[in-house]
Amino acid sequence: MFFCQNCGFESSKWMGQCPGCRQWNTFVEEQVVTGSISKGIKKTQREEENRPWSLSEISLEEEDRLSTGMQELDRVLGGGLVRGSLTLVGGDPGIGKSTLLLQVCRNLSLDEKEVLYVSGEESLKQIKIRANRIGEFNGYLKLLCENSLGTVEEVMRRTKPDVVVIDSIQTMFHESISSAPGSVSQVREATGVLLQLAKGLNISIFIVGHVTKEGTVAGPRVLEHMVDTVLYFEGDRHASYRILRGVKNRFGSTDEIGVFEMASEGLKEVHNPSEFMLSGKPEGESGSIVVCSMEGTRPMLLEIQALVCHSSFGIPRRQTIGTDFNRVNLLIAVLEKRVGLTLGNCDAYVNIAGGIRIQEPAVDLGIALALASSFKNKPIDDKTIAIGEVGLSGEVRGVSMIQARVQEAKKLGFTTCIVPSVNRDAVKNMDGIKIIGVKSVGEAIGIL
Numbered sequence: 001m002f003f004c005q006n007c008g009f010e011s012s013k014w015m016g017q018c019p020g021c022r023q024w025n026t027f028v029e030e031q032v033v034t035g036s037i038s039k040g041i042k043k044t045q046r047e048e049e050n051r052p053w054s055l056s057e058i059s060l061e062e063e064d065r066l067s068t069g070m071q072e073l074d075r076v077l078g079g080g081l082v083r084g085s086l087t088l089v090g091g092d093p094g095i096g097k098s099t100l101l102l103q104v105c106r107n108l109s110l111d112e113k114e115v116l117y118v119s120g121e122e123s124l125k126q127i128k129i130r131a132n133r134i135g136e137f138n139g140y141l142k143l144l145c146e147n148s149l150g151t152v153e154e155v156m157r158r159t160k161p162d163v164v165v166i167d168s169i170q171t172m173f174h175e176s177i178s179s180a181p182g183s184v185s186q187v188r189e190a191t192g193v194l195l196q197l198a199k200g201l202n203i204s205i206f207i208v209g210h211v212t213k214e215g216t217v218a219g220p221r222v223l224e225h226m227v228d229t230v231l232y233f234e235g236d237r238h239a240s241y242r243i244l245r246g247v248k249n250r251f252g253s254t255d256e257i258g259v260f261e262m263a264s265e266g267l268k269e270v271h272n273p274s275e276f277m278l279s280g281k282p283e284g285e286s287g288s289i290v291v292c293s294m295e296g297t298r299p300m301l302l303e304i305q306a307l308v309c310h311s312s313f314g315i316p317r318r319q320t321i322g323t324d325f326n327r328v329n330l331l332i333a334v335l336e337k338r339v340g341l342t343l344g345n346c347d348a349y350v351n352i353a354g355g356i357r358i359q360e361p362a363v364d365l366g367i368a369l370a371l372a373s374s375f376k377n378k379p380i381d382d383k384t385i386a387i388g389e390v391g392l393s394g395e396v397r398g399v400s401m402i403q404a405r406v407q408e409a410k411k412l413g414f415t416t417c418i419v420p421s422v423n424r425d426a427v428k429n430m431d432g433i434k435i436i437g438v439k440s441v442g443e444a445i446g447i448l
Contacts, residue, residue: 003185012433031179044099069104073258086198086227088169109141114159117165124143135137147181149174160201165206166194191227229251278290283382286378289386290384291366300407303353307349334441363404368390390419395439402426417433
């Protein structure tokens with residue numbers, strides 16, 4: 001059979017373009033073993049007779065979740081690591097996936113939980129070097145350097161640890177499949193075996209997955225469908241911060257993010273990302289304003305920078321970093337049509353400082369005000385924050401969770417907050433910060 005290396009599409013013959021994902025030259029030939037080669041899960045003491053259960057018969061206890069010892073990771077997981085769950089962690093090479101999971105293993109082992117770290121990429125001495133940089137470990141953490149999935153399964157059944165880390169799934173291979181490790185067949189079968197082990201033995205398993213150049217997990221798409229939780233580790237390798245984002249979570253929300261800072265001794269949690277993102281903000285400069293974006297239930301303050309200058313070419317240049325390019329073009333058109341700013345012969349550059357990407361519409365007002373500030377070369381007060389979505393007619397529309405956003409701005413010392421007029425009544429009892437409600441972009445520019 002021929003398999004697409006990008007999405008796992010199966011075909012009896014080779015094709016130049018995959019009908020599933022429309023990618024070119026992704027089909028490879030692999031031998032197919034008829035029938036399932038996965039071993040059935042034997043009954044354990046935790047399993048009961050196979051019969052249907054009603055929801056009232058199922059009891060939930062607090063110990064069904066394990067704390068990883070890292071509040072930021074627990075937040076993304078939905079309150080902790082669920083027993084018997086399968087979690088996939090993806091990210092660019094060198095972003096810190098193995099470091100994060102080794103720190104989690106250290107915290108769980110210090111909490112007297114049996115942890116098994118399986119590495120198919122590093123030797124025991126290499127893991128020891130990285131572990132010495134992180135801190136002290138105890139005897140509850142066991143290391144295993146093995147690529148054979150059959151050996152790993154045998155060790156897991158014999159030792160029955162509480163948590164297992166597989167680093168990485170692309171290095172695991174099953175002896176019954178002739179294709180190379182990392183191929184579609186190997187990744188799919190290895191994940192299926194680990195899924196049975198997690199559910200049958202009630203073991204929480206972390207899987208490290210390599211990513212493609214597009215940033216998605218390498219291998220068949222069915223890999224993300226099989227696991228319970230998919231976490232992506234994001235961030236610029238040249239920057240100090242890392243963002244852990246959940247894109248799938250059967251046991252919690254997918255809107256939460258965790259913020260970490262890469263240090264010499266490993267990853268450190270950033271409990272106040274707003275203060276971290278605003279460090280180094282210039283004072284008294286035009287084209288700069290602070291906005292508030294919601295990541296799940298967490299408000300995050302970010303600096304938006306805009307630079308507008310006269311174009312030397314017939315076609316003005318537009319460039320964005322960290323936000324949607326088409327959205328910025330829309331806001332430039334609104335400023336020109338509704339406010340009267342002649343931006344048609346000007347280059348415009350918009351950047352969200354810190355390298356973070358934001359798609360939320362609540363930052364529209366901040367982008368528009370930053371563009372107007374740079375065009376007029378008039379700075380905005382450093383203690384002013386803007387929140388609101390902008391429509392095509394220039395109106396400022398309401399946003400959600402306005403109370404939490406203003407509260408975060410007040411906590412960091414901001415004295416003026418420009419909000420949509422429809423949200424003005426929701427924050428009227430906020431002391432220590434001046435709330436200004438606006439109905440249009442032109443009104444907001446006039447106030448500033």
